[in-house]
Amino acid sequence: MPWQRGPMTSLPDGDLGALLEYLQERRNFDFRGYKRPSLTRRIAKRMQAVGVEDYQSYRDFLEANPGEFAELFNTILINVTKLLRDPEAWEVLAKEAVAEIAQRKGPDEPIRIWSAGCASGEEAYSLAVLFAEALGEDRFRRTTKIYATDADSDALLDARQGRYRERDLVEALGVERTARFFEVEDGHGTFRGDLRRALIFGRHDLVQDPPISRIDLLVCRNTLMYFTADVQVRVLASFHFALNPGGYLFLGKAEALVTRTNLFEVVDLRTRVFRKDGALARSAWAAPVPRPLVRPRPADTPPGDAADAMAFEQSPVAQFVVGIDGTLVRASRAARRIFSIGSASLGRHVRELDLLYQATELRAALERCLRDLRPVAVGGLSWPVAEQVSTFDAFLAPLEAEAGVLVVLVDVTRYRHLQDDLEQSQRELETAYEEVQSTVEELETTNEELQSTNEELETTNEELHSTNEELETMNEELQSTNEELETSNNELRERSAEVVELNKFLGAVLGGLRSAVVVLGREMDVRAWNRQAEDLWGLRSDEVIGHHFLNLDIGFPVEKVRPAIRRCLAGAGESEHIELTVPAINRRGRAVSCVVRATGLDGDGVPGGVILTMDASPRAETPGMPEASETPAGENGAGAPVVPGPADEAGGRPGDGEAGG
Numbered sequence: 001m002p003w004q005r006g007p008m009t010s011l012p013d014g015d016l017g018a019l020l021e022y023l024q025e026r027r028n029f030d031f032r033g034y035k036r037p038s039l040t041r042r043i044a045k046r047m048q049a050v051g052v053e054d055y056q057s058y059r060d061f062l063e064a065n066p067g068e069f070a071e072l073f074n075t076i077l078i079n080v081t082k083l084l085r086d087p088e089a090w091e092v093l094a095k096e097a098v099a100e101i102a103q104r105k106g107p108d109e110p111i112r113i114w115s116a117g118c119a120s121g122e123e124a125y126s127l128a129v130l131f132a133e134a135l136g137e138d139r140f141r142r143t144t145k146i147y148a149t150d151a152d153s154d155a156l157l158d159a160r161q162g163r164y165r166e167r168d169l170v171e172a173l174g175v176e177r178t179a180r181f182f183e184v185e186d187g188h189g190t191f192r193g194d195l196r197r198a199l200i201f202g203r204h205d206l207v208q209d210p211p212i213s214r215i216d217l218l219v220c221r222n223t224l225m226y227f228t229a230d231v232q233v234r235v236l237a238s239f240h241f242a243l244n245p246g247g248y249l250f251l252g253k254a255e256a257l258v259t260r261t262n263l264f265e266v267v268d269l270r271t272r273v274f275r276k277d278g279a280l281a282r283s284a285w286a287a288p289v290p291r292p293l294v295r296p297r298p299a300d301t302p303p304g305d306a307a308d309a310m311a312f313e314q315s316p317v318a319q320f321v322v323g324i325d326g327t328l329v330r331a332s333r334a335a336r337r338i339f340s341i342g343s344a345s346l347g348r349h350v351r352e353l354d355l356l357y358q359a360t361e362l363r364a365a366l367e368r369c370l371r372d373l374r375p376v377a378v379g380g381l382s383w384p385v386a387e388q389v390s391t392f393d394a395f396l397a398p399l400e401a402e403a404g405v406l407v408v409l410v411d412v413t414r415y416r417h418l419q420d421d422l423e424q425s426q427r428e429l430e431t432a433y434e435e436v437q438s439t440v441e442e443l444e445t446t447n448e449e450l451q452s453t454n455e456e457l458e459t460t461n462e463e464l465h466s467t468n469e470e471l472e473t474m475n476e477e478l479q480s481t482n483e484e485l486e487t488s489n490n491e492l493r494e495r496s497a498e499v500v501e502l503n504k505f506l507g508a509v510l511g512g513l514r515s516a517v518v519v520l521g522r523e524m525d526v527r528a529w530n531r532q533a534e535d536l537w538g539l540r541s542d543e544v545i546g547h548h549f550l551n552l553d554i555g556f557p558v559e560k561v562r563p564a565i566r567r568c569l570a571g572a573g574e575s576e577h578i579e580l581t582v583p584a585i586n587r588r589g590r591a592v593s594c595v596v597r598a599t600g601l602d603g604d605g606v607p608g609g610v611i612l613t614m615d616a617s618p619r620a621e622t623p624g625m626p627e628a629s630e631t632p633a634g635e636n637g638a639g640a641p642v643v644p645g646p647a648d649e650a651g652g653r654p655g656d657g658e659a660g661g
């Protein structure tokens with residue numbers, strides 16, 4: 001069996017070799033038989049992606065990040081593929097191979113197909129479509145098995161799904177075939193379940209694993225070209241082993257090494273369809289031996305007429321007759337010249353003829369012919385003749401009546417030289433052909449890499465496109481939010497202006513009152529403090545606004561009005577009006593009697609705060625005077641507020657009245 005396990009090429013020196021050996025050891029992937037330029041390019045791509053600069057560091061990186069193995073293998077194992085890729089070639093395959101197999105095989109005879117290097121499965125499903133059409137679905141289901149293998153397990157996961165974009169299916173198969181073989185939904189088609197059972201997907205490494213056997217059609221496209229020439233030859237030998245006699249081999253358009261292996265016959269070279277023929281080219285020496293031109297008479301028979309004798313003697317072809325006892329009976333002129341035979345040699349045993357006897361191959365052939373009395377042909381015998389080496393083809397034929405053996409020597413020196421030249425040219429041609437072939441494969445490999453990069457770029461482009469669309473949507477949303485904000489801002493500005501206006505108005509109203517006015521919030525925090533309050537208590541409004549009223553350190557005994565304030569704050573709905581008179585000390589340190597009116601503020605049905613108005617009048621220090629007295633609102637009793645009169649106004653501000661009097 002031609003298949004052998006083990007490394008296919010000798011290890012290269014250097015770090016790359018060590019890295020490849022490491023991959024083989026750790027993940028059982030043998031990349032040593034892959035063409036170096038493409039392989040190093042792919043590894044370099046990963047190294048660049050992870051940001052390492054040499055193979056040793058990359059090995060360390062793999063050791064520390066096992067997830068990188070999958071990334072590396074995905075990069076090396078280029079999975080570019082398509083349904084019915086190169087449609088022309090598939091047409092030839094359908095016509096030459098699929099139809100022939102369908103016709104040759106009996107209706108129930110199994111048909112075994114192998115798609116090696118199937119990537120994401122498009123090739124295997126393409127085969128299924130062709131065979132289902134050629135055999136009919138019923139026979140296909142009963143007889144056909146398609147083994148689809150690849151070294152890349154991730155690609156096989158996709159392949160097993162058998163799900164492809166509808167637009168790719170229609171582009172490759174057409175509408176009718178797509179509808180017939182695929183169940184289409186949401187822009188994707190899945191291969192029909194009943195036919196899908198004919199396909200078996202599995203991981204198989206062409207370099208390391210034994211081939212699948214008894215195959216009628218082996219498809220291995222655009223995969224061999226990644227391997228070095230010697231690995232390709234070995235894989236091809238294993239394909240030869242795998243195929244049944246007469247089985248077909250379908251390769252990729254760049255792969256032509258097969259034509260030089262002699263293992264397969266060409267069915268269609270352009271589309272790379274081959275067939276295992278089993279019969280190798282026949283050796284020239286296996287061809288039927290030509291009959292001698294002269295049919296000599298037996299030695300004891302008189303030589304016949306003179307013309308016969310002359311023809312034998314003068315023939316440009318050297319010939320001689322050896323009797324059954326091994327003696328030289330006759331030798332033509334040319335033979336005598338070649339073997340330096342004189343007339344004295346006639347009748348002597350050939351053993352005694354030095355030159356003749358030294359031509360060992362001829363001697364052995366003569367002995368065989370004399371022994372077996374059957375024709376013998378020997379090619380490419382060389383002797384020195386006239387100081388140069390000549391080459392002869394020898395034909396030995398037994399003579400009738402056991403009269404001996406006729407030996408004819410044809411001088412083929414000229415042809416031999418021509419043949420040498422031809423072989424040399426052929427070798428040169430082969431070298432050139434190999435170079436061209438390797439360039440073609442290299443180009444095709446690069447092409448596939450480009451295609452794969454292109455696909456990656458397309459994906460990135462699509463992602464960018466969709467990110468762009470998202471950004472544009474966000475931009476529009478932001479724009480609209482911005483417009484809303486601007487509107488709110490304008491409204492806010494208008495409201496602020498209104499508030500400022502209102503504040504001014506309120507300030508003017510409060511300032512215009514003759515009484516000192518203090519407005520408290522629900523928490524007794526000071527909300528408003530008019531100019532008269534400033535004058536009376538000596539604190540500016542910015543010193544008190546926001547402060548708790550009861551914490552104010554002024555001449556007014558704030559504690560005394562606390563119950564009144566609380567009552568106002570507690571009054572629900574209806575506003576309270578409480579008036580009381582308290583003794584106080586104004587900002588000038590004079591004792592005053594201060595009439596305070598507390599009025600509850602209505603804050604939408606709940607108490608919203610308290611308004612305190614205060615009017616101070618000079619107070620005589622009377623020992624029996626009550627500390628604070630409450631007067632019902634509206635009554636103006638003993639504690640009634642003293643409204644600063646014109647005299648006060650003349651003398652100064654409210655609260656200064658006493659000083660003025």
Ligand SMILES: C[S@@+](CC[C@H](N)C(=O)[O-])C[C@H]1O[C@@H](n2cnc3c(N)ncnc32)[C@H](O)[C@@H]1O
Binds near residue numbers: 078080119155223252
């Ligand atoms: C470019 S794709 C060809 C796909 C398909 N045959 C076609 O022509 O459309 C090459 C495939 O060969 C596979 N491959 C590479 N080395 C392999 C190996 N040693 N054994 C099996 N498959 C291999 C890769 O995984 C990849 O899926």
